[in-house]
Amino acid sequence: MxxxxxxxxxxxxxxxxxxxxxxxxxxxxxxxxxxxxxxxxxxxxxxxxxxxxxxxxxxxxKAGSFENLKVQDEKEQKVEHEPFWKQKENIKVYISAVLLLASWILGKQLGEEHFLPTIGYAVSILVGGYSLFIKGFRNLIRLQFDMNTLMTIAIIGAAIIGEWVEGATVVILFAISEALERYSMDKARQSIESLMDIAPKEALIRRGNQEISIHVDDVQIGDIMIVKPGQKLAMDGTVIQGMSTLNQAAITGESVPVTKTVEDEVFAGTLNEEGLLEVSVTKRVEDTTLSKIIHLVEAAQAERAPSQAFVDKFAKYYTPAIVILAALIAIIPPLAGSGDWSTWIYQGLAVLVVGCPCALVVSTPVAVVTAIGNAAKNGVLIKGGVYLEETGNLKAIALDKTGTLTKGVPAVTDIVTYARNEDELMIITAAIEKGSQHPLASAIIKKVEAKGLHYNDVFMEEFQSITGKGVKAKINNEVYYVGSPSLFEELHNQIKNNQKEKITDLQTAGKTVMVLGTETEILAFIAVADEIRESSKEVISQLNHLGVDTVMLTGDNQRTAYAIGQQIGVADIEADLLPEDKLTFIKKLRGKHHVAMVGDGVNDAPALAASTVGVAMGGAGTDTALETADIALMSDDLNKLPYTVQLSRKALNIIKQNITFSLGIKAVALLLVVPGWLTLWIAIFADMGATLLVTLNSLRLLRIKKHHVMK
Missing domain, CATH: 3.30.70.100 (Alpha-Beta Plaits)
Structure with a gap:
C-alpha cells in the first residue's frame, strides 16, 4: 500500500x-x-x-481507455482472466497479420507496384497500430520520447519511403511483443492472486442458536466461527472448542500440519484437516494475518529496487539520445554525399526501432515481482526490491541465540544424585522452586510434572530467597538449599573435587548447574539448558556453504556461549552482550559489509533496524515482527533463511543479466549501422527478442523452491 x-x-x-x-x-x-x-x-x-x-x-x-484497461472494486469477486489468445488487444493482431499476408500474396501476383497490396499494408498498419499511433502522437506533441513515440516515427517513416511490408511487420511484431509482456507480468502477479483466493469469502457463524453462512465483511470480532473438517478458515481467531490438525502452508510455507486445540491461535486461509473446530474471531477481515501478508507483498512489489531506479534514470536520457542519433544517421551521410536519402532514412528508422527501451524497462520489475511473489508463497515476506537486492549482497548474518538458534525455553538435561532416590529429590526441589519466578525453576517443575510426580502435597515452611544465589526452605524439619554452586562453596567452605569436576563438565557443555543440598551435604546436581532447535546446525551449515559468515549473539557467559556455538557450527561467537551491545556490534559489522540480523522482532528491534536487512522469526503470530523487520519468516523455522539468501542472489543475478543483455543486444544491432546492414527486420527482432528473453529469464525465479537450497 x-x-x-x-x-x-x-x-x-x-x-x-x-x-x-x-x-x-x-x-x-x-x-x-x-x-x-x-x-x-x-x-x-x-x-x-x-x-x-x-x-x-x-x-x-475512461481514464484507462487508451490501453483498454478494465477496473474493478478490490472487494468484488475477482473476474476470471480471459485466455491469452482471446484477449481483445490480441484480436487486432490476428486481423492485422491476415491483412499483411493477404497483401503480400496479392503483391506477388499483381506486382509490388500495384496499389491494392499497398492499400492492404496501410490497412494492416492502421488496424494493428491504431492505439500505438494515438499514444505516439500525443507524446510527440508533448515532446515525450518513449517506446510508443519511437515506434510511431519508425512505422510512419517506413511507409513514407515505401517500405510498406516492413512497416506492417514492425506493427505486428511490436503488438506481439506487448502482448507477451502483458502475459509475463500476469504470470508474475499470479503469486499474489493465488494468495488472495486462499481464504473463503463466507464463514459459518453461530449467533444464538442459529448457524448462518455470512460474508466475511459482515463477521464481527467475538463471533463464533464453525469450521468443519476439510474446510478452510475464513477468519483469524482463537480455538474455543475442539481439536484438529491445520495445514498452515498458505501462511507459513510449511506443509507439515500443526495440531491446534483450545486457546491456540489460528489463521484465515489455513486448512482444517480432520476435527470440528469452534473459533472465536479475533480480527476483522481486513486485519487478518493473510490480509496483512497480501498488503505487504503488494506494497513490496510497488517498491523500486535500486537497479530499477538506475534503469528509469538511464531510460530517461537514453530514449531522447536514440532519437537524436537516428536523426543524425538519417541526415548527415546524405548531406556529406555518402549515399542516397532513402537508404540513410531507412537506417535511421531502424535505429529508432532497435533503440526502443522495452527490454531494459521490463528487466527489473518482472524479476522483483516474481521473486517477492515466490517468497510469499514459501512463507517469507520480503518487504521490497531494495531488501531483495540487499539480501543478495549479504556477506554476514548475525543471529540472536535465545529463541532463534535455540527454542528459548530452558529444559532439564541432566540429574546427578549423590544420595537418596532421584524422584524424591526432584519432588523436594520442585516444592521449594514452585514459589520462584526464575525460568530455571519452571524448567524443573515441567520436568517433575512430565514424570507424573506430585510435589504440591509437600508441606514447606520458612521459605527464604537468597538474593542472586538461590533459595532455602524447611521440609520435614530439615532445611534444604537450591541454588548456584557458589552458594554451596560458601555453605561448605569447599565442594569435593569429584563434584567440582562434574560441575565444570556440565558447564563446559553449555548447561547451567543448580545444586540441591543441606547445610552439610550436596544431594543432587540439576543441569538446565536452552534446547537447540533441530534445524539450527543444518541451517548454519547451509549458510556457511553459501559463503555467508555467521555470528551468534548472546547474553550468556563465554563458556556456555562457546559450547552452544561450537555445537551449532557458527563462525563467530559474541557473548556477555547486553541489548545495547548487540546494537553496537551490528553497527560495527555494518561498517565493514552488508549484514543481516535475525531475531524475534520484539527485544531485537533496535539491532534489526540497525542492520542492512532485519529478519524476524515467526511473523505469523506477531504483528511486531511484520512491522519492524525488512524480511519476516512467517513460521518459526530457520530453514527459510538459506532459501531467502539463494532466491535473492538468483534475483540479483537475473536483474544484472537482463540489464547487460538488453543493453548488449542494442549495442550490437547499432554497430550494424556502420556497414549499413541494419534492417527494420533485424531491429524489431532484436527489440522483441530481448524483451521476450529478459521476461522468460525473470520467470525462472518461479522455479526456486525451499527444498532446492544447495546442501
Whole structure:
C-alpha cells in the first residue's frame, strides 16, 4: 500500500490490462486529473490503483481507455482472466497479420507496384497500430520520447519511403511483443492472486442458536466461527472448542500440519484437516494475518529496487539520445554525399526501432515481482526490491541465540544424585522452586510434572530467597538449599573435587548447574539448558556453504556461549552482550559489509533496524515482527533463511543479466549501422527478442523452491 496515502482515506481498485510501466504511469496521471480525485497511486506489480477522493469505475475506465484497461472494486469477486489468445488487444493482431499476408500474396501476383497490396499494408498498419499511433502522437506533441513515440516515427517513416511490408511487420511484431509482456507480468502477479483466493469469502457463524453462512465483511470480532473438517478458515481467531490438525502452508510455507486445540491461535486461509473446530474471531477481515501478508507483498512489489531506479534514470536520457542519433544517421551521410536519402532514412528508422527501451524497462520489475511473489508463497515476506537486492549482497548474518538458534525455553538435561532416590529429590526441589519466578525453576517443575510426580502435597515452611544465589526452605524439619554452586562453596567452605569436576563438565557443555543440598551435604546436581532447535546446525551449515559468515549473539557467559556455538557450527561467537551491545556490534559489522540480523522482532528491534536487512522469526503470530523487520519468516523455522539468501542472489543475478543483455543486444544491432546492414527486420527482432528473453529469464525465479537450497 502506498505510504503517502493512509488506509482510511483511499479506495483500492484492481486493474486489468497493464502492459508496461509507462502505461501505468500514464493511467495514474489521467486519474489524478479526474474531477473529485485528490490523489492517485498505481501499484504496477500488484496491478492496482489507490484513489483518494470521489470517482466511479466508469470514470476510471475512461481514464484507462487508451490501453483498454478494465477496473474493478478490490472487494468484488475477482473476474476470471480471459485466455491469452482471446484477449481483445490480441484480436487486432490476428486481423492485422491476415491483412499483411493477404497483401503480400496479392503483391506477388499483381506486382509490388500495384496499389491494392499497398492499400492492404496501410490497412494492416492502421488496424494493428491504431492505439500505438494515438499514444505516439500525443507524446510527440508533448515532446515525450518513449517506446510508443519511437515506434510511431519508425512505422510512419517506413511507409513514407515505401517500405510498406516492413512497416506492417514492425506493427505486428511490436503488438506481439506487448502482448507477451502483458502475459509475463500476469504470470508474475499470479503469486499474489493465488494468495488472495486462499481464504473463503463466507464463514459459518453461530449467533444464538442459529448457524448462518455470512460474508466475511459482515463477521464481527467475538463471533463464533464453525469450521468443519476439510474446510478452510475464513477468519483469524482463537480455538474455543475442539481439536484438529491445520495445514498452515498458505501462511507459513510449511506443509507439515500443526495440531491446534483450545486457546491456540489460528489463521484465515489455513486448512482444517480432520476435527470440528469452534473459533472465536479475533480480527476483522481486513486485519487478518493473510490480509496483512497480501498488503505487504503488494506494497513490496510497488517498491523500486535500486537497479530499477538506475534503469528509469538511464531510460530517461537514453530514449531522447536514440532519437537524436537516428536523426543524425538519417541526415548527415546524405548531406556529406555518402549515399542516397532513402537508404540513410531507412537506417535511421531502424535505429529508432532497435533503440526502443522495452527490454531494459521490463528487466527489473518482472524479476522483483516474481521473486517477492515466490517468497510469499514459501512463507517469507520480503518487504521490497531494495531488501531483495540487499539480501543478495549479504556477506554476514548475525543471529540472536535465545529463541532463534535455540527454542528459548530452558529444559532439564541432566540429574546427578549423590544420595537418596532421584524422584524424591526432584519432588523436594520442585516444592521449594514452585514459589520462584526464575525460568530455571519452571524448567524443573515441567520436568517433575512430565514424570507424573506430585510435589504440591509437600508441606514447606520458612521459605527464604537468597538474593542472586538461590533459595532455602524447611521440609520435614530439615532445611534444604537450591541454588548456584557458589552458594554451596560458601555453605561448605569447599565442594569435593569429584563434584567440582562434574560441575565444570556440565558447564563446559553449555548447561547451567543448580545444586540441591543441606547445610552439610550436596544431594543432587540439576543441569538446565536452552534446547537447540533441530534445524539450527543444518541451517548454519547451509549458510556457511553459501559463503555467508555467521555470528551468534548472546547474553550468556563465554563458556556456555562457546559450547552452544561450537555445537551449532557458527563462525563467530559474541557473548556477555547486553541489548545495547548487540546494537553496537551490528553497527560495527555494518561498517565493514552488508549484514543481516535475525531475531524475534520484539527485544531485537533496535539491532534489526540497525542492520542492512532485519529478519524476524515467526511473523505469523506477531504483528511486531511484520512491522519492524525488512524480511519476516512467517513460521518459526530457520530453514527459510538459506532459501531467502539463494532466491535473492538468483534475483540479483537475473536483474544484472537482463540489464547487460538488453543493453548488449542494442549495442550490437547499432554497430550494424556502420556497414549499413541494419534492417527494420533485424531491429524489431532484436527489440522483441530481448524483451521476450529478459521476461522468460525473470520467470525462472518461479522455479526456486525451499527444498532446492544447495546442501
Amino acid at each position: 502506498p505510504e503517502s496515502l493512509t488506509k482510511e482515506e483511499m479506495k483500492a481498485y484492481r486493474v486489468q490490462g497493464f502492459s508496461c510501466v509507462s502505461c501505468a504511469k500514464t493511467f495514474e496521471n489521467n486519474v489524478k486529473k479526474l474531477q473529485g480525485v485528490e490523489n492517485a497511486e498505481v501499484n504496477f506489480g500488484a496491478s492496482k490503483i489507490y484513489v483518494k477522493g470521489q470517482t466511479t469505475i466508469e470514470e476510471l475506465e
